[in-house]
Amino acid sequence: MLENIEGHQIPTVNFKTRSGDAWKDVTTDDLFAGKKVVLFALPGAFTPTCSSSHLPRYNELVSTFKGCGVDDVICLSVNDTFVMNEWKKTQKAENITFLPDGTGAFTKGMGMLVDKDDLGFGKRSWRYSMIVNDGKIEKMFIEPDVAGDPFEVSDADTMLQYLNPQAIKPKAITVFSKPGCGHCARAKSALRNAGLNFEEIILGTDATSRSLRAVSGELTTPQIFIDGVKIGGADQLDDYLSTNQSAAA
Structure with a gap:
């Protein structure tokens, strides 16, 4: 059973990212300390639901989230930094921070690392979203623990409804x-x-x-x-x- 850990601190992890031709270590403190952050996690870059629905809607609502006091919107997946960087380009999502949890260390610490062996993926993240205030988890939306890849509560509109039900959404x-x-x-x-x-x-x-x-x-x-x-x-x-x-x- 996937556990809701609202009120807990996020795991302390060092992420290996790539900026241009150089490696860059990014820590959880760099990303979350003193900030209000929306993070959504998904099974894999370039996969159908992630590419057609989950990420694009967060991308559309970035400015709306920031108008609600959010400092950053992070997309996390158990993929390497090269894959995440390329996905960011193809999705034209320059205002979202793409976080490669290549080893699954952060996802494991969140209790969200699951087997996707039936799809040939290996260990991947369960689909969820959360609000993190200064490193502490305020709210989590975790997809139901059922077979397949449910996508019911970790979407951008559910998150926005929690943050500010009166927020004006951008025109499509x-x-x-x-x-x-x-x-x-x-x-x-x-x-x-x-x-x-x-x-x-x-x-x-x-x-x-x-x-x-x-x-x-x-x-x-x-x-x-x-x-x-x-x-x-x-x-x-x-x-x-x-x-x-x-x-x-």
Whole structure:
């Protein structure tokens, strides 16, 4: 049974990380002493749920967490530093600290090291999240101890609900674009100037024209969606931003 250890100090561990071409030792004191930290742990970099849901939502909500008094958001996995660094690049998650628990020492100290032999992984972290205040665990959200890889309570929205139920979440913005499109460049610039983060789906790389037509009914770019609502192209985005001055809130 996976034990909730709220109120305990986190394990004292030295993490082997890689910065550029140099090794860098990072201690738990470096990461947690005098800070309020959100940490979420997952079974493995590049794995489906971790890459499509768990990490991306924390990445989207980093600024919201920091607005709630959080100093840092840490993603931990029992992977080596090379794997974690590459995953960080592919996920474009420069505002999250990726922590490689390569030997599993921290995860073992947390009581969260489990066998994933059935998947060929060996020892990995169970999926959980926690708030750590100055090295002391304030709150833990541990996935139920059942077969498979449950993902029910360690998500970013559950953590945010605990920290501040009234927190305003950032708008979910998607821009369909294509290389060399001047209107696409104008739309992206307008969003950045408004302080709005967005996901970009590039035709020819991330999707096809058929995909664009399927979701928007259009073949022209850009096509912009905000909170699931189709805004349209660059001109329609300008209209939206001019009449929604609070859009960047």
